[in-house]
Amino acid sequence: MSDDHPTNGLDDVVHQKHRLGILTIAAESKRVEFGYLREALDLTAGNLSRHLTVLVDAGLLTMEKGYDGKRPRTWVGITRSGRAALHKEISALRALVARHDS
């Protein structure tokens, strides 16, 4: 019975609201720029960096530093594991919403 409830299928690394936002946005394109994420999720640079580190360390994202002209840029991409983890989270959330609506 303990595995039945949809929230038991949630992983804190992915479920945390800002990390869930980062992964959702990263899943929508090949790569996404740090500043874009910061603005879209209304985060400070430090806070965003910390969450990105957690996701990179978990193998869910890659980070690449480079230049756009002379401006330094950080690009973030979702890994295959990241897509799988997000898919699992979204499936659990879908089940939770369905249970709530029933």
Next chain:
Amino acid sequence: MSDDHPTNGLDDVVHQKHRLGILTIAAESKRVEFGYLREALDLTAGNLSRHLTVLVDAGLLTMEKGYDGKRPRTWVGITRSGRAALHKEISALRALVARHDS
């Protein structure tokens, strides 16, 4: 733009996976017993107590201690604010799932 992303509408008090589980189950009936929650969410008594305290302090749940025969029991009920907060969370999750599926 910063308010557009569905995860920006999530509140950490409600979004945390175990608290989300507690609120979802509490919303399904008039009151729910501590041991039932513990088993359904696969939590230790200490961990469940800590999350219940956060939710009671936020005004989202009430806790009532009593007896079932000679056995002490703790009953948990969701408040009107709790239902509203859960509804807001579920709406944001629904938007997130829809965005992911689109």
